[in-house]
Amino acid sequence: xxxVLLNTGTELLAGDVHDTHLAFxxxxxxxxxxxxxERRTVGDGDAIGDTLKELFPRADIIFVTGGLGPTSDDITxxxxxxxxxxxxxxxxxxxxxxxxRLRVRGIKWVESIARQAQVPEGAKVLPNENGSAPGLxxxxxPKVPSPHIFLLPGPPRExxxxxxxxxxxxxxxxxxxxxxxERRFYKVAVMGESVxxxxxxxxxxxxxxxxxxxxxxxxxxDVRIIGDxxxxxxxxxxxxxxxxxxxxxxxxxxxxxxxxxxxxxxxATLATAESCTGGLLANRITNVPGSSKVLLAGYVCYANAxxxxxxxxxPELIEKHGAVSEEVARAMAAGARKRAVSTYxxxxxxxxxxxxxxxxxxxxTVYVAIADENEISVRKLFFPxxxxxxxxxxxxxxxxxxxxxxI
Amino acid sequence: xxxVLLNTGTELLAGDVHDTHLAFxxxxxxxxxxxxxERRTVGDGDAIGDTLKELFPRADIIFVTGGLGPTSDDITxxxxxxxxxxxxxxxxxxxxxxxxRLRVRGIKWVESIARQAQVPEGAKVLPNENGSAPGLxxxxxPKVPSPHIFLLPGPPRExxxxxxxxxxxxxxxxxxxxxxxERRFYKVAVMGESVxxxxxxxxxxxxxxxxxxxxxxxxxxDVRIIGDxxxxxxxxxxxxxxxxxxxxxxxxxxxxxxxxxxxxxxxATLATAESCTGGLLANRITNVPGSSKVLLAGYVCYANAxxxxxxxxxPELIEKHGAVSEEVARAMAAGARKRAVSTYxxxxxxxxxxxxxxxxxxxxTVYVAIADENEISVRKLFFPxxxxxxxxxxxxxxxxxxxxxxI
Numbered sequence: 001x002x003x004v005l006l007n008t009g010t011e012l013l014a015g016d017v018h019d020t021h022l023a024f025x026x027x028x029x030x031x032x033x034x035x036x037x038e039r040r041t042v043g044d045g046d047a048i049g050d051t052l053k054e055l056f057p058r059a060d061i062i063f064v065t066g067g068l069g070p071t072s073d074d075i076t077x078x079x080x081x082x083x084x085x086x087x088x089x090x091x092x093x094x095x096x097x098x099x100x101r102l103r104v105r106g107i108k109w110v111e112s113i114a115r116q117a118q119v120p121e122g123a124k125v126l127p128n129e130n131g132s133a134p135g136l137x138x139x140x141x142p143k144v145p146s147p148h149i150f151l152l153p154g155p156p157r158e159x160x161x162x163x164x165x166x167x168x169x170x171x172x173x174x175x176x177x178x179x180x181x182e183r184r185f186y187k188v189a190v191m192g193e194s195v196x197x198x199x200x201x202x203x204x205x206x207x208x209x210x211x212x213x214x215x216x217x218x219x220x221x222d223v224r225i226i227g228d229x230x231x232x233x234x235x236x237x238x239x240x241x242x243x244x245x246x247x248x249x250x251x252x253x254x255x256x257x258x259x260x261x262x263x264x265x266x267x268a269t270l271a272t273a274e275s276c277t278g279g280l281l282a283n284r285i286t287n288v289p290g291s292s293k294v295l296l297a298g299y300v301c302y303a304n305a306x307x308x309x310x311x312x313x314x315p316e317l318i319e320k321h322g323a324v325s326e327e328v329a330r331a332m333a334a335g336a337r338k339r340a341v342s343t344y345x346x347x348x349x350x351x352x353x354x355x356x357x358x359x360x361x362x363x364x365t366v367y368v369a370i371a372d373e374n375e376i377s378v379r380k381l382f383f384p385x386x387x388x389x390x391x392x393x394x395x396x397x398x399x400x401x402x403x404x405x406x407i
Numbered sequence: 408x409x410x411v412l413l414n415t416g417t418e419l420l421a422g423d424v425h426d427t428h429l430a431f432x433x434x435x436x437x438x439x440x441x442x443x444x445e446r447r448t449v450g451d452g453d454a455i456g457d458t459l460k461e462l463f464p465r466a467d468i469i470f471v472t473g474g475l476g477p478t479s480d481d482i483t484x485x486x487x488x489x490x491x492x493x494x495x496x497x498x499x500x501x502x503x504x505x506x507x508r509l510r511v512r513g514i515k516w517v518e519s520i521a522r523q524a525q526v527p528e529g530a531k532v533l534p535n536e537n538g539s540a541p542g543l544x545x546x547x548x549p550k551v552p553s554p555h556i557f558l559l560p561g562p563p564r565e566x567x568x569x570x571x572x573x574x575x576x577x578x579x580x581x582x583x584x585x586x587x588x589e590r591r592f593y594k595v596a597v598m599g600e601s602v603x604x605x606x607x608x609x610x611x612x613x614x615x616x617x618x619x620x621x622x623x624x625x626x627x628x629d630v631r632i633i634g635d636x637x638x639x640x641x642x643x644x645x646x647x648x649x650x651x652x653x654x655x656x657x658x659x660x661x662x663x664x665x666x667x668x669x670x671x672x673x674x675a676t677l678a679t680a681e682s683c684t685g686g687l688l689a690n691r692i693t694n695v696p697g698s699s700k701v702l703l704a705g706y707v708c709y710a711n712a713x714x715x716x717x718x719x720x721x722p723e724l725i726e727k728h729g730a731v732s733e734e735v736a737r738a739m740a741a742g743a744r745k746r747a748v749s750t751y752x753x754x755x756x757x758x759x760x761x762x763x764x765x766x767x768x769x770x771x772t773v774y775v776a777i778a779d780e781n782e783i784s785v786r787k788l789f790f791p792x793x794x795x796x797x798x799x800x801x802x803x804x805x806x807x808x809x810x811x812x813x814i
Contacts, residue, residue, distance in 0.1 A: 278693025286685025300705025
């Protein structure tokens with residue numbers, strides 16, 4: 001099945017609104033073994049009709065989003081009916097429910113609203129429980145020829161429930177049978193894409209019908225394999241054998257979610273002592289529901305005075321080795337663990353830049369330490385990048401050091 | 408000029424990654440009077456070549472993103488060279504800089520990395536200051552025929568600085584002459600879109616030739632006006648008269664950038680005492696270069712024990728009023744300011760959810776306080792939303808309270 005998504009809306013092309021429909025629809029239909037082959041985004045106006053005409057012969061299913069509202073730039077419904085040579089009829093039931101909707105909300109009726117009750121002959125109405133414009137489904141017609149067409153509203157909070165409740169059952173009836181391809185998804189922290197590729201690339205690609213893909217973010221790589229269930233099983237074995245416990249999740253959780261789960265299971269607690277990451281560790285951990293049970297305290301100690309006052313780092317140690325040093329990283333982790341009375345403590349101290357570097361310690365130099373009841377380990381790293389990327393990379397290293405302790 | 412953006416990457420079509428390139432590039436090129444006419448998204452593989460072939464005759468400029476990395480699914484460079492009949496040459500200078508990049512970072516050299524040093528004959532290299540894969544610019548060639556082509560890396564943190572530093576100058580030379588429309592851009596915190604619309608909407612739209620747009624994020628709204636220089640001048644006057652100092656920036660800075668600048672100018676310092684925001688305030692402030700001079704310390708005090716130990720909040724106060732209360736918010740701000748010896752201190756205490764709510768204090772309840780040498784002010788708010796949105800909304804209120812003190 002060749003599936004195309006057409007997003008319409010000048011606001012999308014102007015960069016004022018981020019499209020979320022692609023990600024939503026892709027994930028929903030993957031459960032049926034369907035994948036989007038191409039997505040197009042065009043503005044309001046003639047481009048909609050031109051694009052649909054071009055897509056008709058080469059798609060089996062088209063999803064069109066946007067342009068179903070009451071205003072003059074909402075022309076998707078008309079253009080589609082026109083291309084298919086279908087008459088538009090006013091649907092009495094729809095019109096009544098539109099009037100009722102406005103009455104309940106105390107909104108004045110304007111004539112243009114009635115356009116939303118227009119339905120191309122033979123089309124199925126997809127009710128909109130969260131807005132006024134209904135969706136429409138037009139069955140594939142070999143005579144035109146045209147694919148299955150779903151016209152869907154632009155606002156995500158209208159499209160999403162409509163898609164789940166009304167478009168998915170139609171898709172089920174189109175597809176029939178179980179999906180032919182499935183996918184697996186693994187996440188790896190603190191290991192480069194090319195290193196992963198060297199470990200698994202050739203082996204995975206030697207399995208017929210298996211696709212391999214990567215997506216890299218600072219300090220993290222997603223590895224994705226797609227194929228029929230049998231090939232996938234073999235691919236999964238290879239990935240697990242080659243990467244092993246370097247994989248921190250195979251079910252799309254974030255590294256901090258994994259940590260909160262591991263800490264909770266172990267009834268362990270955490271404290272953070274952050275200099276160069278400036279609160280990022282604590283912020284990421286506290287994005288996870290339930291983190292209040294594991295994160296006892298976070299100390300953001302940018303200034304030396306705060307390292308001394310809050311974490312009990314000795315001024316002499318800072319004087320002798322500098323704030324960015326293995327010794328201070330150690331003392332920060334130990335101090336945070338003691339102060340918070342936590343099972344583990346993570347510390348970071350480094351030079352995020354753009355200023356603050358010196359000849360011996362240039363911008364990008366960083367020490368990360370972890371303390372538990374038995375020992376303190378430190379890693380020295382070098383991440384010369386922009387400030388936010390630097391912070392992310394350091395956080396990934398710190399989190400991965402903690403994860404290693406917990407698995 | 409017909410301008411097309413082609414996003415490549417199976418991860419985009421699978422819904423694993425949200426594209427941000429369209430919004431970024433649209434905003435950048437708008438300054439040159441250019442607008443994107445169509446955007447396409449296709450997976451890795453044959454579709455890239457097929458789509459380019461289709462687009463060549465109908466575009467003047469094509470931006471292609473993704474597929475320039477070292478792994479087997481990175482084929483954009485090869486496909487483009489192939490379509491244009493250009494030979495790929497290994498660029499010695501690029502190869503050397505790739506090797507140096509890895510050496511500095513202590514990363515092992517893998518043979519596949521060398522692919523990134525391949526350059527189609529006649530192409531201009533767009534240096535990548537934040538990653539290994541360089542961008543490429545291929546001049547329009549009437550013989551093929553082909554448009555101007557920009558090949559750009561997939562990761563936004565690589566593409567964005569490259570685009571500004573190296574693609575924009577090339578675009579300038581292609582476009583020539585000044586743009587016919589310009590735009591102004593204002594950011595407002597902690598005020599709803601519809602309130603802003605009520606203040607400026609009708610007045611702005613009464614000026615012929617002026618476009619008005621909004622983009623809302625949690626706790627922040629961008630207001631955008633577009634038009635010819637004269638209309639823009641009149642629109643600017645209206646926006647400034649109606650919104651006044653509610654506008655925190657008219658030059659696209661973040662709220663935290665504005666705060667660090669204001670604090671620096673005033674030679675003032677800040678401490679944060681965060682319960683429900685869990686480090687977000689400190690993290691956002693420390694994303695700004697130069698913040699180490701103004702943020703003395705951040706205390707993430709999730710647990711009551713930490714509020715008592717670090718911030719000196721009295722156990723009786725927590726017992727009497729609860730940790731989420733005006734009194735505790737006050738005590739946290741005062742305690743942080745005293746401990747860090749800072750000019751200002753911000754505190755947050757609330758119920759982010761999904762658990763932890765009660766009948767009197769339901770999920771979403773939050774108190775935000777600010778202390779200076781004279782007084783402590785507190786605001787009570789109610790933000791029933793998901794955890795991350797809740798944290799963002801609270802941070803926006805806290806930052807806006809601080810900004811009001813500083814202007």
